[in-house]
Amino acid sequence: MLFNKLTTLVFALAASVATVAAAPSKRALAQVITSCTVPGTAAMTFDDGPYYYIYDISKALVAANATGTFFFNGNNYGCIYDPDNVKRVNYVLDKGHQVGSHTWAHKDLATLTWDQIHDEMWRVEEALMKISGRYPAFMRPPYGSYNDLVREASAIRGQVLATWDFDTEDSLGASVAQQKSSIDALIKKKPKTILSLEHETYGALNSVLEAFPFSHVEHRDLLAL
Secondary structure: OOEOOOOOHHHHHHHHHHHHHHOOOOOOOOOEEOOOOOOOEEEEEEEEEOOOOHHHHHHHHHHOOOOOEEEEOOEEOEEOOOHHHHHHHHHHHHOOOEEEEOOOOOOOHHHOOHHHHHHHHHHHHHHHHHHHOOOEOEEOOHHHOOOHHHHHHHHHOOOEEEOOOEEOOHHHOOOHHHHHHHHHHHHHOOOOEEEEEEEOOOOOHHHHHHHOOOOOOEEOOHHHO
16 A cells, blocks of 8 residues: 555654754755656556545546556545545545545645645645545645645655656546547557546546556556656
């Protein structure tokens, strides 16, 4: 699984933030993953949930003998503590998928203060621990926007930042046909790896899943990037 099971995390994190915030020396920076590192590997990642399309996405992935990574918000398309969303979080975990942090309210972290960044990160981490008993090892900054403060805050948590190298542009209004066309064009280039960005909040994606090249590349966990 994609999680660090840290039973003392709440106390250790609070102490680390307080200590490091007061220190004049530069903090360590979290690693940033922008592409898969294992040749022949593709990672399908889904942002902005949990949302009700998650069941269809999971079924399509499982049918293709693949797993995906879902980067959840705390309060974007509904609150993560809503009973239906709690079920969705646990459903994808039970199906072998991975869950990462996408912050609480999908704010642009690069525009926030240190305390605001910490709040955005911690609130969704706390929710995931309460719901599933697991802590996310990966964080995807909303809009792919981050700076050194964001990397420092992630490093304190022992997290890795994950962005992408291919965008289906579903969130920009790309139709199913347009998404399929861009996927086909990508495959013709025979990339060594793919780290794709999709959003589980757009129903059109469910049709595109069938077009994504499961037969062309081996799908692994994001942890293998």
